[in-house]
Amino acid sequence: MNAHAPLPRPETGCEIRQERGQRAVFCGLTGIVWLHRKIQDAFFLVVGSRTCAHLIQSAAGVMIFAEPRFATAIIDERDLAGLADANEELDRVVRRLIERRPDIRLLFLVGSCPSEVIKLDLAQAARRLTRTFHPEVRVLSYSGSGIETTFTQGEDACLAALVPEMSRAAASAAPSLLVVGALADVVEDQFARLFADLGLAEVAFLPARRAGQLPAIGANTRILLAQPFLAETARVLEARGATRIAAPFPLGAEGTTGWLKAAADAFDVPAERFERVTAPGRARAAVALDLHRERLEGRRVFLFPDSQLELPLARFLSREMGAALVEVGTPYLHRQHLAPELALLPAGTRIVEGQDLDAQMDRCRAAQPDLTVCGLGLANPLEAEGLATKWSIELLFTPVQGYDQAGDLAELFARPLKRRARLEV
Amino acid sequence: MQLTLWTYEGPPHIGAMRIATAMRGLHYVLHAPQGDTYADLLFTMIERRDARPPVTYTTFLASDLGGDTAAIFQEAVSEAYARFRPEAMIVGASCTAELIQDDPGGLARALDLPIPVVPLELPAYQKKENWGASETFYRLVRALAGGEPTPRAERRPLCNLLGPTALGFRHRDDLAEIVTLLASLGIDVNVVAPLGATPADLGRLGAADFNVVLYPEIARAAALHLQKAFGQPFVETVPIGVRATIRFVEEVAAAAGVDPAPVLEGHGSRLPWYSRSVDSTYLTDKRVFIFGDATHALAAARVAAGELGFRVVGLGTYAREFAREVRAEAALHGIEATITDDYLDVEAAIQAAQPELVLGTQMERHIAKRLGLPCAVISAPVHVQDFPARRSPQMGFEGANVLFDTWVHPLMMGLEEHLLGMFREDAEFHAEAAPSHLGRSAPTLPDEAPSRTPVVPASETGFPSPDPLRGPASPAEGGGKSAAASSAWAPDAEKELKKIPFFVRGKARANTERFARERALPLITLETLYDAKAHYGR
Numbered sequence A: 001m002n003a004h005a006p007l008p009r010p011e012t013g014c015e016i017r018q019e020r021g022q023r024a025v026f027c028g029l030t031g032i033v034w035l036h037r038k039i040q041d042a043f044f045l046v047v048g049s050r051t052c053a054h055l056i057q058s059a060a061g062v063m064i065f066a067e068p069r070f071a072t073a074i075i076d077e078r079d080l081a082g083l084a085d086a087n088e089e090l091d092r093v094v095r096r097l098i099e100r101r102p103d104i105r106l107l108f109l110v111g112s113c114p115s116e117v118i119k120l121d122l123a124q125a126a127r128r129l130t131r132t133f134h135p136e137v138r139v140l141s142y143s144g145s146g147i148e149t150t151f152t153q154g155e156d157a158c159l160a161a162l163v164p165e166m167s168r169a170a171a172s173a174a175p176s177l178l179v180v181g182a183l184a185d186v187v188e189d190q191f192a193r194l195f196a197d198l199g200l201a202e203v204a205f206l207p208a209r210r211a212g213q214l215p216a217i218g219a220n221t222r223i224l225l226a227q228p229f230l231a232e233t234a235r236v237l238e239a240r241g242a243t244r245i246a247a248p249f250p251l252g253a254e255g256t257t258g259w260l261k262a263a264a265d266a267f268d269v270p271a272e273r274f275e276r277v278t279a280p281g282r283a284r285a286a287v288a289l290d291l292h293r294e295r296l297e298g299r300r301v302f303l304f305p306d307s308q309l310e311l312p313l314a315r316f317l318s319r320e321m322g323a324a325l326v327e328v329g330t331p332y333l334h335r336q337h338l339a340p341e342l343a344l345l346p347a348g349t350r351i352v353e354g355q356d357l358d359a360q361m362d363r364c365r366a367a368q369p370d371l372t373v374c375g376l377g378l379a380n381p382l383e384a385e386g387l388a389t390k391w392s393i394e395l396l397f398t399p400v401q402g403y404d405q406a407g408d409l410a411e412l413f414a415r416p417l418k419r420r421a422r423l424e425v
Numbered sequence B: 001m002q003l004t005l006w007t008y009e010g011p012p013h014i015g016a017m018r019i020a021t022a023m024r025g026l027h028y029v030l031h032a033p034q035g036d037t038y039a040d041l042l043f044t045m046i047e048r049r050d051a052r053p054p055v056t057y058t059t060f061l062a063s064d065l066g067g068d069t070a071a072i073f074q075e076a077v078s079e080a081y082a083r084f085r086p087e088a089m090i091v092g093a094s095c096t097a098e099l100i101q102d103d104p105g106g107l108a109r110a111l112d113l114p115i116p117v118v119p120l121e122l123p124a125y126q127k128k129e130n131w132g133a134s135e136t137f138y139r140l141v142r143a144l145a146g147g148e149p150t151p152r153a154e155r156r157p158l159c160n161l162l163g164p165t166a167l168g169f170r171h172r173d174d175l176a177e178i179v180t181l182l183a184s185l186g187i188d189v190n191v192v193a194p195l196g197a198t199p200a201d202l203g204r205l206g207a208a209d210f211n212v213v214l215y216p217e218i219a220r221a222a223a224l225h226l227q228k229a230f231g232q233p234f235v236e237t238v239p240i241g242v243r244a245t246i247r248f249v250e251e252v253a254a255a256a257g258v259d260p261a262p263v264l265e266g267h268g269s270r271l272p273w274y275s276r277s278v279d280s281t282y283l284t285d286k287r288v289f290i291f292g293d294a295t296h297a298l299a300a301a302r303v304a305a306g307e308l309g310f311r312v313v314g315l316g317t318y319a320r321e322f323a324r325e326v327r328a329e330a331a332l333h334g335i336e337a338t339i340t341d342d343y344l345d346v347e348a349a350i351q352a353a354q355p356e357l358v359l360g361t362q363m364e365r366h367i368a369k370r371l372g373l374p375c376a377v378i379s380a381p382v383h384v385q386d387f388p389a390r391r392s393p394q395m396g397f398e399g400a401n402v403l404f405d406t407w408v409h410p411l412m413m414g415l416e417e418h419l420l421g422m423f424r425e426d427a428e429f430h431a432e433a434a435p436s437h438l439g440r441s442a443p444t445l446p447d448e449a450p451s452r453t454p455v456v457p458a459s460e461t462g463f464p465s466p467d468p469l470r471g472p473a474s475p476a477e478g479g480g481k482s483a484a485a486s487s488a489w490a491p492d493a494e495k496e497l498k499k500i501p502f503f504v505r506g507k508a509r510a511n512t513e514r515f516a517r518e519r520a521l522p523l524i525t526l527e528t529l530y531d532a533k534a535h536y537g538r
Helices: A028-038 A050-061 A077-081 A083-100 A113-117 A122-133 A153-165 A185-197 A231-239 A252-266 A271-296 A310-319 A339-344 A357-367 A376-384 A403-422 B012-022 B034-046 B069-084 B095-100 B104-111 B129-144 B171-184 B216-230 B242-256 B261-265 B271-276 B278-283 B294-307 B320-332 B343-353 B362-371 B396-422 B491-499 B502-518 B526-536
Strands: A015-019 A042-048 A070-074 A106-111 A138-143 A176-180 A203-206 A221-225 A300-303 A324-330 A350-354 A371-374 A389-391 B002-004 B026-031 B055-057 B088-093 B117-119 B158-162 B188-193 B210-213 B287-292 B311-317 B357-360 B375-377
Touching: A028 A042, A028 A050, A028 A153, A028 B034, A042 A050, A042 A083, A042 A113, A050 A070, A050 B012, A050 B034, A050 B095, A070 A083, A077 A083, A083 A106, A083 A122, A083 B002, A106 A122, A106 A153, A113 B095, A122 A138, A138 A153, A153 A231, A176 A185, A176 A231, A185 A203, A185 A271, A185 A403, A221 A231, A221 A252, A252 A271, A252 A310, A252 A339, A252 A403, A271 A403, A300 A310, A300 A357, A310 A324, A310 A339, A324 A357, A357 A376, A371 A376, A371 A403, A376 A389, A376 B034, A389 A403, B012 B026, B012 B034, B012 B055, B012 B088, B012 B129, B026 B069, B026 B104, B034 B055, B055 B069, B069 B088, B069 B104, B088 B095, B088 B104, B088 B129, B104 B117, B117 B129, B129 B216, B158 B171, B158 B216, B158 B242, B171 B188, B171 B242, B171 B396, B210 B216, B210 B242, B216 B294, B216 B320, B242 B261, B242 B294, B242 B396, B271 B278, B271 B294, B271 B396, B278 B396, B287 B294, B287 B343, B287 B362, B294 B311, B294 B320, B294 B396, B311 B320, B311 B343, B343 B362, B357 B362, B357 B396, B362 B375, B375 B396, B491 B502, B491 B526, B502 B526
Parallel strands: A015 A350, A042 A070, A042 A106, A106 A138, A176 A203, A176 A221, A300 A324, A300 A371, A324 A350, A371 A389, B026 B055, B026 B088, B088 B117, B158 B188, B158 B210, B287 B311, B287 B357, B357 B375
Antiparallel strands: A070 B002
């Protein structure tokens, strides 16, 4: 609708512009689909409408079937009649839930568009319910509403809600590293081994796999973001005294090296040791990436905005796989957190923040890219128009970070092209 | 507030999308926040549609709420009209936009577009998907229907087919089947709607002699309106099953004034003969539990009892609008209907009914899998599996053949397992071999647990529990042989139990334990086993 003029960004060399209009993205509730698997004793209760319940079951249902640790408290007409009622109703629903699920240690009340619009105060409800169920169950709240969060921002809001729960580290505590952002367990374990080999003694991950395992935080905590969409979480961690380590994101071999190196430098790891520890991973990644380079080299790629992973992915595709970037969409661009990525992108890369869907689809059709990275709602329609697509949600559900997943990441982009070449019908 | 994980139906605006997406030349402008765009993937991924649904979402943000969301809506309507040039538009709000009360109908009217714009009032906190589809179709028909029949002498009889939508359970295949059937009767189809119809097509609905309602959930309201406004009678018999199809043929033939006999004589459905074939004897009195939308659940009950010789031990629907009809059908089978949209209630009803076959939705398929029961899917909510590449109608004579195959197949697989059990002492077959029809991850034979409780804790099966409230089964309920029973099994009775075919063994165990419990017998002996058998009979 209102396309602003491109803003020149001489410090990055990228052409960044903002768009407003119709968006085709998930809301933050979708994050529950992977967060509930990551935090194994947490339950996510969406306080919302039938649409919210339908969204989560549809978003999840395409890939996984019914799962046990999330649900929706569906607001109905009676709740809309008066807020006092809605609070009592919520307490009743939570009581029933906790009675039947005594294994729950952490309950997230997740706000939605309707709960935000009727101003149902879930933070207050969480405090009230925590008093009721203390000490067995801790109740927290965050918003995953579509009017406030886009897709992965739901994880940001969830992790930010955990930060006040972290204990304060002593001023004399040894320097520690906190890796922030949900990673697949296998990836997390690989990184933990690498950090140990680098000689970092105090390394913790947020979110922790169990609610009770939150690390302490203080002035000696350095945070390393594993995901590019954690603006609010980083802000509240920094407010608790932690220092953020600027780094590219661990996608691809180069990103992984840059990410690990930033941490190593912050902890004064000798360069020789860094080389020695990372050499085997870099070598394996190089072999794995070679297998897919031919398929991706010189291919023109168009990325629709989806998860905020678009910039690191574009950097990987361009610098490690030799792809050409037609357009890199992102729902939101955190210029500070993404500065190391912007610096690595080729000069002149067209970055579009926000979305005006129909205009963007027109640009995509006009450009006829070799590969289009987009959401599930757009993929089949674009395929039917003759464009090869990679659906972006898979990039969040598949372990793709780190050296040993770099080849898998490349393969995700190469597969649609390989398949097109293979099919004779 | 209602606690739920699975909903059988989406919100009512999803129903409106099913109408809009089914039609051509119609555009839907939906006042909704950005997350609501997930609905596109229902159509592009589950149904594998090759185009985006014709829906423009306003995708307003929290920051817009203080400003002018009404202006955002009007801008979206203007731009959608300019870009897509539809013949007609529908406009409305999703759950969130309903709360901000922007009046999409009034705002769109103020734009004075040169096309019909039909406002939709779909109360998101009261109503659900099927109601939304029905209401949308009715509003469109009411706004756009026109035309009148030409003199009958000059043409063949003409009818409209009402009800098939996008994302419907086998609507695509049912439609092809029914169009062929009508053609064989010498009846022409004037308009099929909403699937494939344009707003202009709705404008000539009145030219037909009568209407055929394929899915009452979607099209009854529209047909009633057409009856009133155009004097068109309608046929509402749902042609699922051989007998219902015969009745359908008779009714449409009567409405059209043609002779049904040639079609009925040559229908050639294999179901009657397959059902009479002696190998089907084992189907007699198979206990079947049925749950789905009203159209499919009602039809399934009639087919199961009258055409396959099953015993209907459970019947229910999530479509409360049709509760009366489902209750009446249940009464014919001597049972109480399960009317609920809470799948936990459905699961409890299935466990209580102890069926040998479940006919349900994808949700019941999950429940059945957990309980180790054979299952076939008969109804929406749809899943990508419900859009098979081959033609697979539920309706008409070919549809009856499909029903026979899909419902009997899971049982036949079960019979295969029985044979496996008979040869269990052979080296190739042993008691630990999982039933092949339950997939690789199936944990154990169903007889290893009382049939009322899940076979093993879900976490051990590799299959996630569909129940957010139950959680991991406690040691007392998960896989324990007689947790609920106070009686112990004597070794000889236990051994005898193993000789009973596996597919009735779970029930035999449960019945015997109940028999012993009711009589406070401390030990289940061989005699107890056979006393219980005689008591419960079969």
